[in-house]
Amino acid sequence: MSGTSMTTRAWLLLLPLLAVMVAVIGWPLADTVGLSFTDAKLVGTAGNFVGIDNYVKTISGSNFQRSLITTAEFAIISVFAEMVLGVLAALLLNQQFYGRTVLRGLMILPWALPTVVNATLWRLIYNPEYGALNAALTQIGLLDAYRSWLGEPGTALASLIVADCWKNFPLVALIALAALQAVPRDITAASLVDGAGPFSRFRFVILPYLAGPLMVALVLRTIEAFKVFDIIWVMTRGGPANSTRTLSILVYQEAFSFQRAGSGASLALIVTLLVAVLAAAYAALVRKTAGSNA
Amino acid sequence: MSALEIENIRKTYGAIETLKGIDISLDSGEFLVLLGSSGCGKSTLLNIIAGLAEASGGDVRIGGRSVLGVHPKDRDIAMVFQSYALYPNLSVRRNIGFGLEMRGVPTAEREKAVLETAKLLQIENLLDRKPGQLSGGQRQRVAIGRALVRKPQVFLFDEPLSNLDAKLRMEMRTELKRLHQMLGTTIVYVTHDQIEAMTLATRIAVMRNGRIEQLGTPEEVYDHPATLYVAGFVGSPPMNVLDGVATGEGLRLDGSDRLIALPVHFKNAVPSGKRVKIGIRPEALRLVEDDDRQPALKVAVEVVELTGPELVVTGRVGGQRVTACLPPRTKLAVGTTQAFAFDDDALHLFDAETELAFGR
Structure with missing residues (x-):
């Protein structure tokens, strides 16, 4: 068979899938792009063409800027904490001790929980009247009176970050543990004979093996954290006083609560673009990691 | 120290x-x-x-x-x-x-x-x-x-x-x-x-x-x-190990009626009637004319391989496999029976049960 007819055939075989992708991804995306240039409401009129008005207003608006900062705060702090906790947990679970297998299994649990369940659980823990956190802190004397952790702008975001870390550090731990097990035994043994202490061993021997997988985990978790919606929606709905209103919450409010479909679409596309940049970084990283292993 | x-x-x-x-x-x-x-x-x-x-x-x-x-x-x-x-x-x-x-x-x-x-x-x-x-x-x-x-x-x-x-x-x-x-x-x-x-x-x-x-x-x-x-x-090819029995007159290989004279240094070490393993290194064997003046194995030659520096000959003595390493230009036909001699010193004897060497 000639090269040309092979190519034709390949395209023919790909066509059904391409059609599905255009239908479920391409068309909604194109529709959203179209919508973002209008002043359409969620219900009622189709809206008028307003050019890049929505984008200009969105980017220059204080809501967007504040949400961007809140999102960045949430993503950077929670992902950093997850990485540190995850690596520490992996180092611990990589030691030989009795009950290790059970503990490894248990560690997955928070991550395996549905986010809504996790969020509800932490709402109970943070409850200002009967929450476990208040009880524990007052009993050990760190707190005089019960506080509304999720009800005060000063503590709401931090409380969310703790809940998100608890749920997501096991994923990092899992990836790190897999990487740790790929460290050749001989190299660890060689470093022992060479006299490397725990810190030198981590830095010179173990970290090089962890770096690649951890970078992948870092970018994946950053993308996830950047898009965060469900845990916040269940716990604070972006409040109090918009102190936990991340970009995804803002998009939701704009498009559905305030029913401004046009400007909501423009906002959604900006978020998509930001996430796409992170995704591109991820792709580049995976290529680099694959290349360095070859 | x-x-x-x-x-x-x-x-x-x-x-x-x-x-x-x-x-x-x-x-x-x-x-x-x-x-x-x-x-x-x-x-x-x-x-x-x-x-x-x-x-x-x-x-x-x-x-x-x-x-x-x-x-x-x-x-x-x-x-x-x-x-x-x-x-x-x-x-x-x-x-x-x-x-x-x-x-x-x-x-x-x-x-x-x-x-x-x-x-x-x-x-x-x-x-x-x-x-x-x-x-x-x-x-x-x-x-x-x-x-x-x-x-x-x-x-x-x-x-x-x-x-x-x-x-x-x-x-x-x-x-x-x-x-x-x-x-x-x-x-x-x-x-x-x-x-x-x-x-x-x-x-x-x-x-x-x-x-x-x-x-x-x-x-x-x-x-x-x-x-x-x-x-x-230790040794490549490995030492030939033949099953046999020590008799008053010498060593008799299983499946063969030929006697191998027991070297002098083993005379007191090996009791008569004892089952033994007889070890001879392949490189200790040399091709000789068949006569009874020296200890020799009569080997039916089955395979001859030239490795370059030596000729590796594999055959059988009374059903037991034997390998010999000979100089590379040795003329030898597959299917013939040849006599392979060895020095007394080259003979190793092991107790068939304990697998320990008999002292000399």
Whole structure:
């Protein structure tokens, strides 16, 4: 068979899938792009063409800027904490001790929980009247009176970050543990004979093996954290006083609560673009990691 | 003073005993090869000496000091691993100097030592490369350099040449021998390759099932194997082992009515009627005209293989397989029966039950 007819055939075989992708991804995306240039409401009129008005207003608006900062705060702090906790947990679970297998299994649990369940659980823990956190802190004397952790702008975001870390550090731990097990035994043994202490061993021997997988985990978790919606929606709905209103919450409010479909679409596309940049970084990283292993 | 003493070392994993009481004493400058097939416990023993595994009983002394419970870094040893175990993200220079760096040796001194070692191993042009940019042979040199640079009391080698191809393995073997002769270091070297053992060792410990079958110089192990296992393990092709029985008149091979005269030095050692294993090395056999003046095997020739330096002949004596290594230009036809003679000294006798060699 000639090269040309092979190519034709390949395209023919790909066509059904391409059609599905255009239908479920391409068309909604194109529709959203179209919508973002209008002043359409969620219900009622189709809206008028307003050019890049929505984008200009969105980017220059204080809501967007504040949400961007809140999102960045949430993503950077929670992902950093997850990485540190995850690596520490992996180092611990990589030691030989009795009950290790059970503990490894248990560690997955928070991550395996549905986010809504996790969020509800932490709402109970943070409850200002009967929450476990208040009880524990007052009993050990760190707190005089019960506080509304999720009800005060000063503590709401931090409380969310703790809940998100608890749920997501096991994923990092899992990836790190897999990487740790790929460290050749001989190299660890060689470093022992060479006299490397725990810190030198981590830095010179173990970290090089962890770096690649951890970078992948870092970018994946950053993308996830950047898009965060469900845990916040269940716990604070972006409040109090918009102190936990991340970009995804803002998009939701704009498009559905305030029913401004046009400007909501423009906002959604900006978020998509930001996430796409992170995704591109991820792709580049995976290529680099694959290349360095070859 | 002994550089290394191993006293009644035992190791158990649950109910399984992998080392059953090992005793070795090694003088300074000796090259000890622990030889055995996989699972014999040789690597476990090496790891115990290194401090990478704990002994279940017994003692290890390096330079007269018991090192049980002492951290590997404080044992005054260096180790070379089969997989080279180089740090992939560090340059060759830092790999070699890593042990010194971790011990806080000043940079200038370290640099000097690394350069000296690199020159010795002819890898000074590779110092700025990463291990990933080196060939297998170069990596092994770096791994050896990393051990040499620290000038420890004892060097431990764990099958260091097994990952190299045949040609490189021979080169590195010679290189190791040269280094040992030049530096006079004390070495414990684990391998399953009997040629490596024969060529490198000043002493060989042949191990099997957690025990030492024989501890001796290469000549002793080759010329006077203490057990049937050692006889079969050392030498290539392996020693011919024929079943037979000792009678008052001599040795009678199973399936053959021909008698082999019992060499004088065995006369009192082997009781009449005893079942024996008769060992003769392939290279000890030579083709002769058939007469009864000398001990000889009548072999029905089945296969003749020219390897280049020698002609390997395989055949049968009364149903038992025999191999002989002859000079390469020997004329020999498949299907004929030939007489192969051997000297009295070349005959080894083992008790068929205990598999121990009969004394001479």
